[in-house]
Each structure stands twice: as structure tokens, then as C-alpha cells.
Amino acid sequence: MAHAAPMFSMFLKASLAALALASWAQAEGSGEADLLRSPIRKVLIIGIDGLRADAFRLADTPNLDSLKRDGALAAHAVTDVLARSGPGWTSVLTGVWSWKHGARDNAFTGYRAELYPNFMDRLADARPGTVAGAVVNWKPIGSNLFGRRGFWVAPGDDKAVTEEAERLIGKGIPDVLFVHFDGVDHAGHTFGFSPDDPFYMWAVEKIDGWVGRLTQAVRGRTGEEWLIIVTSDHGGNYRHHGENVPSDRIVFVLANGPGCRPERSEGFRGVVDVAPTVFAYLGIPVRPEWKWDGRPLGYDPAPPAMSLTDRQQP
Numbered sequence: 001m002a003h004a005a006p007m008f009s010m011f012l013k014a015s016l017a018a019l020a021l022a023s024w025a026q027a028e029g030s031g032e033a034d035l036l037r038s039p040i041r042k043v044l045i046i047g048i049d050g051l052r053a054d055a056f057r058l059a060d061t062p063n064l065d066s067l068k069r070d071g072a073l074a075a076h077a078v079t080d081v082l083a084r085s086g087p088g089w090t091s092v093l094t095g096v097w098s099w100k101h102g103a104r105d106n107a108f109t110g111y112r113a114e115l116y117p118n119f120m121d122r123l124a125d126a127r128p129g130t131v132a133g134a135v136v137n138w139k140p141i142g143s144n145l146f147g148r149r150g151f152w153v154a155p156g157d158d159k160a161v162t163e164e165a166e167r168l169i170g171k172g173i174p175d176v177l178f179v180h181f182d183g184v185d186h187a188g189h190t191f192g193f194s195p196d197d198p199f200y201m202w203a204v205e206k207i208d209g210w211v212g213r214l215t216q217a218v219r220g221r222t223g224e225e226w227l228i229i230v231t232s233d234h235g236g237n238y239r240h241h242g243e244n245v246p247s248d249r250i251v252f253v254l255a256n257g258p259g260c261r262p263e264r265s266e267g268f269r270g271v272v273d274v275a276p277t278v279f280a281y282l283g284i285p286v287r288p289e290w291k292w293d294g295r296p297l298g299y300d301p302a303p304p305a306m307s308l309t310d311r312q313q314p
């Protein structure tokens with residue numbers, strides 16, 4: 001018992017110090033309080049597999065149209081020269097083309113994950129504690145691109161994908177979420193990849209409904225502000241794709257978020273613009289050694305990080 005008093009007083013001193021610190025923070029730290037009140041920036045990337053640029057433009061899609069209206073739109077963006085899902089989604093998610101990332105087929109054969117990881121891994125390095133992951137219809141995206149650090153789930157069809165994404169967003173879990181829909185690609189392989197095919201176009205309109213639900217889910221979150229990006233991995237021609245031809249390679253990139261300029265990109269952009277757009281929105285510099293191939297859409301790039309030699313200059 002005799003030792004209890006000094007122990008208690010030590011505890012009391014520590015508590016008082018904490019109290020003093022807390023009141024100081026209240027009095028002097030209004031900047032910090034503002035920081036706590038300012039919304040958390042989050043990112044939703046919607047990947048619509050197999051959606052040609054012309055069908056994206058012509059389909060009856062009220063939800064996508066409203067994102068286009070006040071967002072930045074590259075109505076023509078090329079996907080990888082290997083216009084298939086493995087290389088295409090790898091280009092979207094690594095920010096480099098297949099001659100660098102190496103993935104050459106739908107088994108992701110040749111993928112150099114160590115050199116060109118999912119850009120969300122780089123994000124988690126820059127901002128520790130970032131929760132990034134994917135809800136996908138096509139499992140190999142999850143296992144090959146999210147298996148190392150992020151979480152991923154493949155709950156089933158596009159409806160199940162929507163419901164799982166809604167659930168995760170509603171619980172406030174992901175900071176960056178990639179959601180993959182496959183219905184348009186399925187329609188293309190069955191009926192034909194063409195804006196003249198009513199079944200292909202119907203599939204685009206169906207996914208617009210899922211997009212609307214995800215948009216509502218993020219808009220319903222308080223204390224968060226979301227960048228929404230929509231893109232595709234390839235187009236198609238007749239009932240197949242994979243050739244280096246315009247029908248297969250021309251897709252689109254759409255970005256809609258706080259501070260995004262509603263620019264209309266003349267000429268071609270690329271699906272590799274997705275990663276730098278996310279980093280620009282989050283204010284994180286892109287490092288030259290990552291060898292990224294794209295540039296931000298609708299945002300200015302974050303200023304480069306100060307290097308050690310910069311700091312040494314007077």
C-alpha cells in the first residue's frame with residue numbers, strides 16, 4: 001500500500017499532462033479540428049468489362065450520363081495493345097502497358113507483380129492504413145491483382161457484385177474500391193460487340209442501373225467525398241476481341257469527383273490514366289521510378305515529392 005501513493009501520483013501527473021495537452025489542442029489546434037472535420041477522400045473505380053467507346057456513348061444510360069455531365073470524360077481512350085481482360089485490367093490497375101507489366105493473357109502469364117504492383121499497393125505505402133480492395137465478377141482480377149495486399153471478393157453475378165459493394169461502402173470499409181461488372185462482355189461474346197446489337201446495348205443499360213446504385217451508396221455517406229472513375233478493359237468485334245484494331249482497343253475513361261474539371265478530352269487518352277488520376281485527386285506525388293505511362297484526367301498532378309537533395313539546398 002505504501003507504494004500505491006507514488007504510483008497514483010505518477011498516474012495523476014500523467015493524466016493531468018494529458019488533460020493539459022487536450023485543452024491546449026482545443027485552444028490552439030483549430031487547424032487540427034478542421035482537419036478532423038474535413039471529409040475523407042475515397043475512390044470508387046467501376047470497371048465495365050468489354051464496353052466499346054461508341055456503345056458507351058450511344059446507350060441509354062441516365063446514371064452514367066449524369067456522371068459524364070459534370071465529370072471529366074475521355075470519350076476515346078485506348079486499352080492495352082493486347083485487348084483482352086488479363087492485360088487490359090492489369091494496365092488499368094498498374095498504370096503501365098503490357099510491355100512493362102508483362103501480363104499477356106487471361107491467366108496473367110508473365111505478370112511482373114514485383115516491378116509493377118497494383119497502384120493501390122503504392123497508395124498503401126504512401127498512406128499507411130489505406131484499405132483498398134475489389135469486388136469482382138471475374139475472379140482472376142482479384143487473385144492476380146489484389147491477392148498480395150488488398151482484399152478481394154467475387155460474390156457471383158453483377159447483381160451480387162453490386163450488393164456486396166453497397167454493403168462494404170455502407171459500412172465505411174474501403175478507402176479505394178474497384179468494382180468489376182461482366183454482363184456487357186458476356187452479351188458481346190454471345191450476341192456481338194456492337195452498338196447496333198440490341199442485346200449488347202441492353203446489357204450496357206442494365207449495368208447503368210448497378211452504377212446508379214453504387215453512386216447512391218457513395219453519395220449517402222457523410223464525412224466522405226468520393227471520386228468515381230468508370231472505364232473498360234477492351235471493346236470487341238463480332239463476338240470476340242483481342243486484336244490490335246480500333247473496335248477492340250477504343251474504350252473510355254470517365255472521372256467524376258470533388259475538384260474535377262469537367263474537361264472533354266480531344267484525341268486519345270489511355271486506360272493507364274486511371275492510376276495517376278487517383279493519385280492527383282488524393283494529392284499524392286507519382287514517383288518517376290514507377291515508370292507509369294498515363295497522366296491525370298480532370299486533375300493537376302500532385303507536386304513532386306521533395307527529394308533528399310532538394311532538402312539539402314539552402
Ligand SMILES: [Zn+2]
Pocket residue numbers: 050085185189241
Ligand atoms: Zn471478353
